Amino acid sequence: MANAWRNSAKIPFIGVLSRLSIHSLPGRMSHRPCWSLQQRNSSTSPKIKVELDSSTGVAVLWMQSAPVNSLSLDLLTEFCISLEKLEMDKSCRGVIITSTLPKVFSAGLDILEMYGKSPERCGEFWKAVQEMWLKVYGSDMVTIAAINGSSPAGGCLLSMCCDYRIMADNPRYSIGLNETKLGIVAPFWFKDTMVKTVGNRTAEVALQLGLMYSGPEALNVGLVDQLVPQDQVLTAAHENMTKWLAIPDHARQITKSMMRKPTIDKLLSNREADISNFVSFITKDSIQRSLRLYLEGLRSKKA
Numbered sequence: 317m318a319n320a321w322r323n324s325a326k327i328p329f330i331g332v333l334s335r336l337s338i339h340s341l342p343g344r345m346s347h348r349p350c351w352s353l354q355q356r357n358s359s360t361s362p363k364i365k366v367e368l369d370s371s372t373g374v375a376v377l378w379m380q381s382a383p384v385n386s387l388s389l390d391l392l393t394e395f396c397i398s399l400e401k402l403e404m405d406k407s408c409r410g411v412i413i414t415s416t417l418p419k420v421f422s423a424g425l426d427i428l429e430m431y432g433k434s435p436e437r438c439g440e441f442w443k444a445v446q447e448m449w450l451k452v453y454g455s456d457m458v459t460i461a462a463i464n465g466s467s468p469a470g471g472c473l474l475s476m477c478c479d480y481r482i483m484a485d486n487p488r489y490s491i492g493l494n495e496t497k498l499g500i501v502a503p504f505w506f507k508d509t510m511v512k513t514v515g516n517r518t519a520e521v522a523l524q525l526g527l528m529y530s531g532p533e534a535l536n537v538g539l540v541d542q543l544v545p546q547d548q549v550l551t552a553a554h555e556n557m558t559k560w561l562a563i564p565d566h567a568r569q570i571t572k573s574m575m576r577k578p579t580i581d582k583l584l585s586n587r588e589a590d591i592s593n594f595v596s597f598i599t600k601d602s603i604q605r606s607l608r609l610y611l612e613g614l615r616s617k618k619a
């Protein structure tokens with residue numbers, strides 16, 4: 317069973333590191349992360365910082381892409397490479413995903429990656445979004461989201477891919493899949509992840525209305541598992557990680573696989589069609605208009 321899991325969920329991701337070579341191709345240089353080894357168990361790239369404590373087997377992965385950790389192609393690429401490195405490191409059994417930014421976990425997909433871009437670029441971007449989902453949702457490691465700020469859309473999806481979610485109790489923070497509010501539609505693998513997290517009826521209402529939940533509301537519907545004071549989010553994540561790591565890896569991993577493999581396999585066997593579908597949808601004039609209006613709304617909020 318464990319091998320079956322590895323075959324179905326891990327092998328596709330080996331491509332992320334091997335694709336590093338394509339960064340040397342003309343036109344891809346801007347996506348090349350600049351890796352520097354700061355100390356034995358730490359690594360930093362422009363948008364991702366990782367610290368691995370080999371004695372506990374727990375890594376913390378920080379997104380550090382100001383102003384809002386929007387999931388750009390660069391951030392997605394660095395994220396996947398960092399996670400893949402941890403996945404291949406035998407001393408790492410669990411990873412806590414969080415943000416260095418004061419008020420935002422992640423603003424979701426970078427809207428500027430979907431607005432005014434060529435179909436080729438949109439396709440490349442969507443492939444990276446798929447990659448992140450496959451990598452986190454299919455991880456053999458224990459994954460805990462330490463949601464220390466707002467987490468709309470793709471940010472919510474990222475946290476739902478984790479095994480456990482702890483959110484900072486702050487009335488200014490919200491979380492949810494708000495895609496319909498932008499005039500766009502969450503694909504089946506976003507929808508399945510939401511259904512698996514909160515159940516069918518709650519997901520149906522939340523997805524159609526593009527609901528964003530406050531912390532207490534998110535806790536009430538099971539979108540997050542724990543709500544703690546802001547300064548205790550990381551401590552709570554480490555405490556929970558200890559409980560998860562007390563379970564033998566093989567038993568936990570096979571159980572996780574049973575729950576998640578059907579949707580993973582469905583995306584793996586439909587990746588190209590899913591990319592084509594995204595590209596033809598997102599490049600429509602009407603969708604581009606919706607995105608422009610949404611961006612203008614975001615910008616005018618400050619004026």
Ligand SMILES: CCCCCC/C=C/CC(=O)SCCNC(=O)CCNC(=O)[C@H](O)C(C)(C)COP(=O)(O)OP(=O)(O)OC[C@H]1O[C@@H](n2cnc3c(N)ncnc32)[C@H](O)[C@@H]1OP(=O)(O)O
Nearest residue numbers: 386423424425426427428466468469470501594597614615
């Ligand atoms: C078949 C088709 C399938 C399509 C499926 C596609 C699925 C998409 C899922 C997505 O993830 S779409 C992205 C949805 N995200 C949002 O709606 C979040 C919008 N942002 C916010 O609500 C807020 O910015 C925030 C995250 C709550 C933070 O608020 P704060 O007040 O701290 O910061 P702002 O002043 O609002 O923003 C600062 C700066 O960042 C820009 N920005 C915000 N979010 C994004 C984003 N997602 N992408 C790109 N840029 C973003 C914002 O415009 C500001 O820019 P400037 O005005 O400073 O230039």
